[in-house]
Amino acid sequence: MQAIILAGGYGTRLAPLTYTTPKPLLPLLNKPLIDYIINSLPKESEIIIASNYKNNKIKKYLEERGVNAILNRENKPLGTGGAVKNAEKFIDGTFLVINSDIISSLNIRKFISYHEKKKSFITISLWKVENVEEFGVVDISSDGKIKKFIEKPAREEAPSQLINAGTYCMNYEVLDYIEKGKFVSMEKEIFPRVIEEGGRFYGYLFHGYWMDVGKKESYLGATKFLLRKKSLNYLCGNNCNIEGLVKYSTIGDNCSIGKNSIVNGSIIYDNCVIGKNVEIENSIIAKNCIIKDGVNLKNVVAGEKEKIEESMENVKLWSKSLPKGYPKEQIGNPCRK
Incomplete structure (x- = not known):
């Protein structure tokens, strides 16, 4: 079939x-x-x-x-x-x-x-x-x-x-x-x-x-649900250096998290560098991002290769131009909420 x-x-x-x-x-x-x-x-x-x-x-x-x-x-x-x-x-x-x-x-x-x-x-x-x-x-x-x-x-x-x-x-x-x-x-x-x-x-x-899982809230929710289903507090990829606290989150490969930093209820993609004294909550951080010391992020979705030097909340972060051909408005699926 x-x-x-x-x-x-x-x-x-x-x-x-x-x-x-x-x-x-x-x-x-x-x-x-x-x-x-x-x-x-x-x-x-x-x-x-x-x-x-x-x-x-x-x-x-x-x-x-x-x-x-x-x-x-x-x-x-x-x-x-x-x-x-x-x-x-x-x-x-x-x-x-x-x-x-x-x-x-x-x-x-x-x-x-x-x-x-x-x-x-x-x-x-x-x-x-x-x-x-x-x-x-x-x-x-x-x-x-x-x-x-x-x-x-x-x-x-x-x-x-x-x-x-x-x-x-x-x-x-x-x-x-x-x-x-x-x-x-x-x-x-x-x-x-x-x-x-x-x-x-x-x-x-x-x-x-x-x-x-086609939107931020349900994507994060699915992550937390599947972690609970597997009896995991968090999931960490290969070759990571974690000195902070991670809970109800997933961390990709080749990531580092500095001392006194907290990642809570978030998704971190591969190759991210998170500094010291950082707090990340209910956020999704794409590949190759750098988050500087002392930054607080809440409800943030950051695209690839962003360098984040200041705290922010409720932001979709993309500092580059919109990719060619990408629609400015949603082309939705009618069976969706």
Whole structure:
């Protein structure tokens, strides 16, 4: 079975980290996000990665890791539906579609079995939330058949607490619904049409954990969650010199942290130098940054190669020009919050 990993977005919600690194390669517990997706797939899966941003970096990583995958380039953003249609020549039957910035406990084999048991045309994964007013929820029958989607309902009007969790199992004929070469939203255009035409459209509820790591708050939250899951207070990479205190954080390779410094609830990428008496809280610091003695950082996202000499709070730090071709506004995925 083919598995299409949707990795074509710019990751604007995580800028400036994504100015230099494609979102699928951003580290989560010092391992690229896309690794979590690949490792969740059945071993016999034929992996297709739909990408249009910094393809060479993704290709290089896959080759270094020895991953047998097709990197299917999009010349322009095509949306979730357009990306699937663009991979049509590689698909020969029922297939999977997976958003690359979702980390979850979904058992893919059980998900596929459910799809087959229900003789479904499309099956989507579902996750239960409390804050229904911030998501699109499903109106679902007791047998799992989805009747419609309702976008951000008032809590008292929501037909369920179940949201689209970003993994889909689809029959080959779904491709007939998608116009080639166009930007198409699977969630806003194709799904409603299939339901309206009476197609067998089911939802598979799973339990455990689900995290959209495509924005700062959930990226940091996923880091803390996975550290707890592994019973770790922090995680440190290779060749580091840590003289300060690190808690609920990850530190990349070749980093140094000076005396009396504290890193709390943060993500530090490779090759960073953190001076003495520094405090870093709820922040993400990209590769090759230098943070001078005595600096306090809170809720900061710093891009690569920044030299930080003064304290700051609630800042996205990028002292260089916007990379050529990078959008000034978000090109969003409609299944997102």
